[in-house]
Amino acid sequence: MAAVTGLLRYAGIDGVFAAGWRLSSLMNSPDAADRKAAARVLGETGIPTFYRPLLSLLCDRDMAVRRAALAPAGKLANPRLIPLLLANLTSPEVRDHAAEALVQFGEAVIPALEKVWGQSDCSRPLRLRLAQVCGRVGGPKAIEMLLKHIDSRDRYARNRVLPSLVLCHYRAAAEQVGRIKDRILKEAEAVTWALAALADLGCEEPVRPLSSALSQEVKAAQERVLYLLSFLHPASAILRAKSGLESEASEKRAEALEMIDNLVSADLKQVVCSLLDDVSPEDRLRTLGARFPQQPMGRNARLTEIITQSPSASTFWIKTCALFAAGKAGATECCPALEAALPHPDPLVRETAAWALSVTRPQLKGLTHAADH
Amino acid sequence: MLLTIEKVLLVRSAGIFAEIPDECLVEVASALEELAVEPGTEIIKKGELGTSLYIVVEGRVRVHDGDKVLAELGPPEVFGELSALDPEPPMASVTALEPAHLFRISQQALLELMSEQAAIMKGIIRVPCRRLRAKS
Numbered sequence: 001m002a003a004v005t006g007l008l009r010y011a012g013i014d015g016v017f018a019a020g021w022r023l024s025s026l027m028n029s030p031d032a033a034d035r036k037a038a039a040r041v042l043g044e045t046g047i048p049t050f051y052r053p054l055l056s057l058l059c060d061r062d063m064a065v066r067r068a069a070l071a072p073a074g075k076l077a078n079p080r081l082i083p084l085l086l087a088n089l090t091s092p093e094v095r096d097h098a099a100e101a102l103v104q105f106g107e108a109v110i111p112a113l114e115k116v117w118g119q120s121d122c123s124r125p126l127r128l129r130l131a132q133v134c135g136r137v138g139g140p141k142a143i144e145m146l147l148k149h150i151d152s153r154d155r156y157a158r159n160r161v162l163p164s165l166v167l168c169h170y171r172a173a174a175e176q177v178g179r180i181k182d183r184i185l186k187e188a189e190a191v192t193w194a195l196a197a198l199a200d201l202g203c204e205e206p207v208r209p210l211s212s213a214l215s216q217e218v219k220a221a222q223e224r225v226l227y228l229l230s231f232l233h234p235a236s237a238i239l240r241a242k243s244g245l246e247s248e249a250s251e252k253r254a255e256a257l258e259m260i261d262n263l264v265s266a267d268l269k270q271v272v273c274s275l276l277d278d279v280s281p282e283d284r285l286r287t288l289g290a291r292f293p294q295q296p297m298g299r300n301a302r303l304t305e306i307i308t309q310s311p312s313a314s315t316f317w318i319k320t321c322a323l324f325a326a327g328k329a330g331a332t333e334c335c336p337a338l339e340a341a342l343p344h345p346d347p348l349v350r351e352t353a354a355w356a357l358s359v360t361r362p363q364l365k366g367l368t369h370a371a372d373h
Numbered sequence: 374m375l376l377t378i379e380k381v382l383l384v385r386s387a388g389i390f391a392e393i394p395d396e397c398l399v400e401v402a403s404a405l406e407e408l409a410v411e412p413g414t415e416i417i418k419k420g421e422l423g424t425s426l427y428i429v430v431e432g433r434v435r436v437h438d439g440d441k442v443l444a445e446l447g448p449p450e451v452f453g454e455l456s457a458l459d460p461e462p463p464m465a466s467v468t469a470l471e472p473a474h475l476f477r478i479s480q481q482a483l484l485e486l487m488s489e490q491a492a493i494m495k496g497i498i499r500v501p502c503r504r505l506r507a508k509s
Contacts, residue, residue: 092485156396209382209395216394317396324378348377348399355376 043072051078074101135164162227195285196294206328210321327356393496404482424480426457432473
């Protein structure tokens, strides 16, 4: 193999002719080990214009060959390889290698990532991986792309975009401070809504998974707020406070809260402290509710609200748990909402809506029947 | 036939997955395989390379070294987690004591999920860390 590499690298056109037949036979070999060797040779040549042979190896039926081809693809960093690298980003067996290769392109890869993100058929997991790659690439272009999505309606995207911005060492410029602060307030408002829903739903068996999902959403929003704060204030101190808040030791949490109290600007202090303080959900709702008033609701009305909310207002998982709770509780008054959830784009939501409807509709029929008599 | 959400709730009740956010467990639930085993079925054989993690959904299994019983496990306990993380021949066998319903997650699926979701990696690593701290 070293001879083939040497001929390709140093022996000019004659070398390419001499080694070409050997490389071609390796690439077309039925043995995957040969095709992997061909990928290695292409990486070792290190000539960016010598990318064409990689095109077929990056689509190889054998995932080990694709993995072997992804390493030289990053090394050669020819833009013509980017579409195939992005395609490999969706295959579980090779996606880590594809991400690694894309990172090696540096900022040159950002426009391609942005284009894929903007496509209507770009799946949620792919968007999350694109955000991750963007964070690892870093630099002004990556920051510019990530900033476009900090207000994304998809909370999972925001969960990934914000740590990626931290990886890029992003600091909010004066003209962006208002936008970041506004985002913090929106997160706090969403937490207040989740706490109000928790209070209305209680924690009895049928709603327990939903309560747990809402509590997890509160935690995720608190985490997002800490990332946002790290763009406004000294990032290392905020991130230290973030890990202190995650500690099981109460003194570490208290120290972290004190640190945040000292760092956060006066206009955000009250909301941020109410959001992060070590208090019960009821107390948190009381303090945040003063700023973001909430209307108490009955359990089934709250379930209906969650089931019919827009995707930006509740995640697919919260919606699924609400549907499950409605089915388990036999909440017949939720039937119109259950029907409305049947064409939902998420398969988990659809599956749970169909089940919930199948268990509540007979009860509804029974009630109507009894009323008729 | 369990709903996906029911699988998620069962998986979450297993200690190793307890700290992983539910929405990440949806991916775990979609990667698992359901197994029905008869009493006396040897699920893991001592010394034979095992690469899967199992969750007991129904029934009981015995962890044993020959005739020596090491433990009896029921829902929602987990076995095989070390083999799934670091494939080595297991030190004990696991046999079904009664008709049992199990979830199996392959090493490949588990590693993919761990590489994809930092939360899954954190949740899984936290369990052996705690066991080690408790021992020392």
